[in-house]
Amino acid sequence: MTTDLSKSDIENADNNQESRSEEDLRESVGQIASARDAIVAQVRKRIYGQTDLIDHLLIALFARGHVLLMGVPGLAKTSLVSTLAEALDLNFNRIQFTPDLMPSDITGTDILEEDHSTGRRFFKFIKGPVFSNLLLADEINRTPPKTQAALLQAMQEYEVSAGGNTYKLERPFQVFATQNPIEQEGTYPLPEAQLDRFMFRLTVDYPNAEDEVLIVRNTTSTRREEIQPVLNAQRILELQQLVLEVPVSEEVVRYAVNLVRRTRPEDPSAPDYIREYVSWGAGPRAGQYLILGGKARAILDGRLTVSNEDIRALAAPILRHRLLVNFQAEAQGLTTDDIIARLLEEP
Template identity: 55%
Template structure:
């Protein structure tokens, strides 16, 4: 935090950087404003993001564009049924001098795009777990630190479920946000087709560096939160747990498992960052509500009654809010 003489100056710098990044990304990505916002909030909050959407909605292009604008290293890992853990983290090989040396895998980058993460078996999915939680990987008993900042953006195709391996709850919980991409509007699709069917290539400017991002992540952590906002966030998560003192009626009826304490932590950090990118010096309850659906969506498990009645997770979260 030594980079800024005061917290006020830091928040103004973050607010300005956020708008500059948005403007630069909009040269390539048309629409998807909410998606871009949550991707940037998760980066500045030092979290990871899961993108759900049908093919062709520019998920991969969005991540590549973000990495170019943020001046960060970027690797894409295409998850397939035959992908091995060593294909992600790297492996030891015997060198010419008859000693083993570690060859780094694609996980050693600032931004990792885990494309179609549910296409690979649990053993390989688990290779990402340590990287996401500890920001390090272990090979042959030696721990290797990953570059900072480190951010995983995973994609899933919700339509084609044949030959997929659903992510276990423990891994889903590692993702700060679960963001759903929707089809563009008619005007947006018209702009996309105009921009992408010619020969023009957009030149992107690098807005901030890895050091700036680390400073902003520290800044977000230092933002003060009022007690009533903290209590609101924790109570909101408690309401999603069935058969407890605080659980909501709709939760008792339709939810098997509610969100854990990590959801409360992410709600507060997400609200801090959501406030900061808008130039506010402290989050309020509206900031918690703004990030609640994307944080809780993948942490609640519906029961058979919800499936039978056609009740969506989003509807339940809306009622709890």
């Protein structure tokens, strides 16, 4: 099992880490920390509050992770992602998922064309909206599994197949998907395999009173702030590569792995309440994302050292959609967040 990193990504990181000195790494980390502040400043021109959400999206961006956003309609999820794309100077597309959406509506399709000079007919591939840098899959659970699966290859392999041909996606490529947690009629739950492709599952909450006043005041006037690009696609790819080069101690790696293993009921290290309330625990991809996310969190904070606290801070959004609680937990009102919080209380 692998994450969304290709073999060439890992080999490049290994080669660069050997040739790049610690001084160079520290300078690069300082640059990405400065870029983070500039990006947040641009996003805040249109998005009020949601500090943790913005931070997690940036962590996912630099760790090459996809994100699943859970929140009721009207909380500016689409505006947040489109504004972030502007600040990063990335191509942005949005797909509204509906029950009649077809896989070709996402990936693209072959159309028959005719050369008027020769009369020869040929098929031409018309790219779908998946060919972008940031793709917003809006209400992804409103379309059947067959169409949901059209994203799997793109999310994992950075390519799509159509008409017997394979087409590479331009990098960076990341999917930010949304789900409405309160309206389940006519929806199709995401398969576990597809859920596992998402680095984070984030909850978008209501704004506080002061932020809501700002939202209402500034969105009911002619005022619209212009967003100035801070980075571009090439620079983002370089910074994503930097994340791979950040060193991590053996202690932190073992802490992340042990945390993941303790979520599995059959593992000898699992606490009694895991065996009692959890049917399935997290797989190795969770540990990979904990380390990648910890690296990204550290350098966005201007640090070259990843700590156990970085792992703990990202445990809930990485693990909550990878644990499956049983009927006994549901009967007692226990959620995956409750179980993760209890795990983090232990040494």
